[in-house]
Amino acid sequence: APTLAAYALMLGDDSLVMSHRIAEWTSNAPDLEDDIALSNIALDLLGQSRLLLARAAKADDSVVPALPEGSPAPPEDALAFFREAHEFRNVRFAEVVNGDFAEATVRVLLFSVWRLAVWERLRASTDHVLSAVAVKGVKELTYHRDYAARWFVTLAQGTEESRSRLLAALDELWPLWPELFDTHPVEAAAAASGVGVDPATVREAAEAVLDQVLTAADVPRPEVARRSGVLGRTGRDGMHGEALSRMLAEMQSVARAHPRGQW
Amino acid sequence: APTLAAYALMLGDDSLVMSHRIAEWTSNAPDLEDDIALSNIALDLLGQSRLLLARAAKADDSVVPALPEGSPAPPEDALAFFREAHEFRNVRFAEVVNGDFAEATVRVLLFSVWRLAVWERLRASTDHVLSAVAVKGVKELTYHRDYAARWFVTLAQGTEESRSRLLAALDELWPLWPELFDTHPVEAAAAASGVGVDPATVREAAEAVLDQVLTAADVPRPEVARRSGVLGRTGRDGMHGEALSRMLAEMQSVARAHPRGQW
C-alpha cells in the first residue's frame, strides 16, 4: 500500500498542479470558446486529482500531512493545501509558469499525449480505483489532446507570428519532455506490482502520436537538450523549480489562514 | 494611546505596502542605476514602516493580532504577517498592482509629494517617535520625490512613446490621488491631539509642488474623476482593492507556514 499511495500521489499531483495552471487561463483566453475549453480541461484534471489524492490517502494514511489542531479538512484537502512544495511529487512540466496561448497549446498537447499513453495502460491497473480513474481519464485526455492538436496545427499553419510563437513555446517546454518518461523507483515498483505503469515503456508510443501531430503541422522535432535536475533529482523526487512554491503560496493562502474553517 | 496606535498603523501600513510594491522592481528595472534607486526607496519605506508599526504596538498593544501559540514574532512582524487584508489601513494608492516604469515614476512621485507635505508637519508631532520618524523620513522622501520628478520630466519630454506611457500612467493613478487627502476620523483625532496631521490641510501645498513638476514636464493636470470606495469606505477604513489580499497571500506565506519559526 505505500507504493500504491506514493504512486497515486504522483499522478494526483500532476493533475492538481496542471489543473491549477490551466485554470489561470479562465477569463484570459483569446476567445470565449477557448475560455470554456480550457476551464473544461482544468475541471477534468481537478476531478482526476481529487480521486487520486483520496486514493493515496486511503491506501496509506501516513502520506496525509498532520493538520493544525481542529482542522476538519478531508484528506484530499490536507494533501492539496497543507503540504510544502518539496512534498509535491508532480513532474516539473506541470508547474511551469504560464506563457502565451501557444504555450498553453503546447503544454496541453505534450501533457495529454504523454498522459494518454500512460493511462491507456493504467486502465489495466490491478487497483480498481486507479483503473476506473484511467478509464474515465482516457476519454477526457483524448478530448484535451485533440483540442490542443487542432490548435497546434492551426497556429503552425496560421500566420508567421503564430508559427514563430508556437515554435518558441515548443522549444521552451521541450527540455522537460524527456523527464516525463523517466522511471522513478516508485513507478518501477508500482509497475512491477501491477498497480501502475512505468512511463519509460510508453515513450515510443507517445513519441509516435506526437510525431503525427508535428507532421500534420509541418513542425520539426525541436533540438533542445533536456533540462537537468538538481543533484540528479527532479519533480518526482520533490525537487521542483521556483514556480511551484509561488503557486502554492497563492493556492494555499485561504486554507492555511483558516485551518479550522469549514468550506 | 488608541488614537496614536491607530494613526501610526495607518502610516506604517502605507509605507509597508508601498515598499513591497517598489521592491517588486528589484532585478526588473530599465537600468542598474534605477534598480538600485528603486531598491533604495523600498528600503527607506520599509525602515519607516518598521518604526511605525513598532510605535503602534507600543502605544496600544491591542492593535497587535493574536499570534498562533508559541510564535516568537515581534510586534512589527505580527502586524505585517498575521493580519488579514481588511485589517490593513493603508491608502488604496499604495497597493495598486505595478505597471510599467512610467507607472513606477508616477507612483513614487505622487506618493512622495503627498507624504512629504504630511511629514513636513508631522515633524512637529507631540509624539517623539513620530516626530523622529518624520524628521528622517522627510530627507528620504525628498530624495524619492526628486528621483521620480526627474524621470517624470524625462519621460514627458523624451520620446512620443515615453510621453504617452507617462500620460497613461498618470490617468491610471490619478483617480486615487484625492483619497490621499481625505480626513479619516483617526487622522482628525490625531491632528486634534497634536500627534498627527490632517491630510486635508496639506492638500494645497502638495498640489502646488505637483503643479511645479507638471509644468516643468509640460503635462496638463489629468481630468479623471476620483475612484469611489465601497459604501463610502476606502483604504483607511480597511476597504481595499482586490490586489491587497493577493499581495498578502504571497508576502505572508512563509511566516504563516512557520508560525513558530525563528527568523
Add this chain to the structure above:
Amino acid sequence: ADLESHFEATIARNDRIEPRDWMPDGYRRTLVRQIAQHAHSEIIGMQPEGNWISRAPSLRRKAILLAKVQDEAGHGLYLYSAAETLGVSRLELTEMLISGRQKYSSIFNYPTLSYADVGSIGWLVDGAAICNQVPLCRTSFGPYGRAMIRVCKEESFHQRQGYELLTTMMRGTDEQRAMVQESVDRFWWPALMMFGPPDADSPNTAQSMAWGIKRNTNDELRQKFVDMSVPQAEALGVTLPDPDLAWNDERAHYDFGQPDWDEFMQGVKGNGPCNAQRLAHRRRAHEDGAWVRAAATAFATKEATA
C-alpha cells in the same frame, strides 16, 4: 404599416418575434443594447469570482467555482449569439465593451475581498439577476427568451451553491461567520442597485414594457428580491445592513431603505472601485488574443482554398 401591425399583433398575443420577422428599428436597437449589456455582464462577471479560483480553500469549492465561472462564459456565448441574430457580430460588441461605449452591470465593479464573496455573489447577486431575468424568459424576442431559459436554469443552480457555501461557512469558525457577515454587508446594497434606479427615474421602462422586452418595473423586482431574501438571511443567521428593513403588514411586503444612488451613478459613470480594472483586464485579454484569432482566420482561409 402591414409589417408594423403584424409586429404589434405578435407582441399583443405575447408571441415571439423571430430574427427573420420585421421589427421596428427602435425595438432592434433597444434589444441589441439590452442583450449586449447582458452578455457583457456575464463576461465581466467572470472576473470578480475568477479572482478566487486560484485560492479556493478546498478542492470541492475550487471545482464548483471554476465550473460556475465557466458557465458565465457559456452564458456570454449564448447571449452574444442571440445578439448576432440581430445583425451585430460578437467582435463588434466586444469592441463596444472595451471602448466603454456599451455598459455592463455595475455590480461587477465591486471588488471581491474574501472567499465569502463567492458565496454572497451566488446568493445575492445571482439571486437578484434571477429576479431580473426570469420574466425575460417570456420576452418578446425569441432567441433572447430561449437563451434566458437556459441562463436562468443555471443561475438558480449557482444561487443555491452560493447560499450553501455561506451556510457551510456559518457552521465554521467565528472568523468565518464574521467573514460572511462582512461580505453580506458589502453586497446587500449593491445587489439592490442591480434592479436599476427607482421607477420615477427610469424613463425607458415604459417603452420596454410595451415592447415586451421588459416585464416588470425596477421597483417591483426590487421588492420581490427583498421579500425573498429576508427569510433567507434569517435562516442563514446574518443581519442585513438596513435599519429600515421591517415587515409591513398592510402592504404584505417588507419596507426597506434606499441604496446610495450617488455611489451607483459613480459606478455607471466609470468611477466605481473596479471599473478601470475590469475593463483593462478585458481589453488585455482581447488584445493578447488578437494574434490567435488572426491565425485561426488565416488557417481557415488556407483550408477553404486548399
Add this chain to the structure above:
Amino acid sequence: ADLESHFEATIARNDRIEPRDWMPDGYRRTLVRQIAQHAHSEIIGMQPEGNWISRAPSLRRKAILLAKVQDEAGHGLYLYSAAETLGVSRLELTEMLISGRQKYSSIFNYPTLSYADVGSIGWLVDGAAICNQVPLCRTSFGPYGRAMIRVCKEESFHQRQGYELLTTMMRGTDEQRAMVQESVDRFWWPALMMFGPPDADSPNTAQSMAWGIKRNTNDELRQKFVDMSVPQAEALGVTLPDPDLAWNDERAHYDFGQPDWDEFMQGVKGNGPCNAQRLAHRRRAHEDGAWVRAAATAFATKEATA
C-alpha cells in the same frame, strides 16, 4: 617591444596596469571576458535571492535581503564600469549576456526553493565567491582590483548575514532545522563547482596566472573553501553531504569527494535547472526597459542642444 617589456615589468613587480597603459590584446580580451562574466554573475545572481524578497518571513529579514540584492546590483555596476575602461560598453556586454555569448556563474542556475536558501547562498555561495575573489583584489588590472576590494568587503558582510540567518533558523523549529539541512545538501556541491573544473581540466589557468589575472588554481581555492567551511558546518549543526569528507592529518587539509562534473557541464551548456528562466528574466527586463533608455537618450540630446 618597449611597450611589451614595460607591461611585463609592471606585472613582474606586482604593480597595477591602468586603462591608459599599453596591454597585449590577449590580456585585454581575457580581462574583458573575466570581468564581464563576473559582472553578469552579480546581475543574474540577483534573481535567485530576489525570488524571496516578497516572501521574507520577517521585516528585518526583508530589509537585509533587499539590501543584499541591491548590493549585487551595485557590484554589477562597479564591474561593468571596470570593463568599460577596457573599451566595451555596458550595453554591449548586456547584449552578450542575453544572447548567451557570454557566461555567468553556473551556481545561479540552481533554483532557490526555501527561505533557508537565502542563508545557504550567503554562507556557501558568497563564501566560495570570497575565496575566489579575495586574491583578485591583488589582480594586475587596476580598475578590476579596486572594484574587487569593494566587492569583497560587502561579500564578507553578506556571508556573515547568511550564516547568521542559518544559525537563527537552527535555533527554531524542527521544520526549520530540516529546511536548513535540506538547503545545505542542495548547495554544497554546486558551491564546490564554483571554483571551476579540476586543474587538470582547466587549460587557461596557467596563462591567467602568468598575467596576474588569476592568483590561485581552482583546486587550491576549492581546498581552502572546504577547510574553511567544515568547522562552520559543525558550529551550525548541519551535516555536509559528502561521505568522503574527513580530516587528513598528513596533508593538514580535509579530504573531500568530487562534485558531479557532468551536471556542472550541463549547466555550462545551458541545460541547468534555471538557465532558460534566468536569461529570459534578464532579457525581458532589458527589453521592457528599452523605451525608457530611449527616452533618457532623447531627453539628454534635447537638453544638450537646448
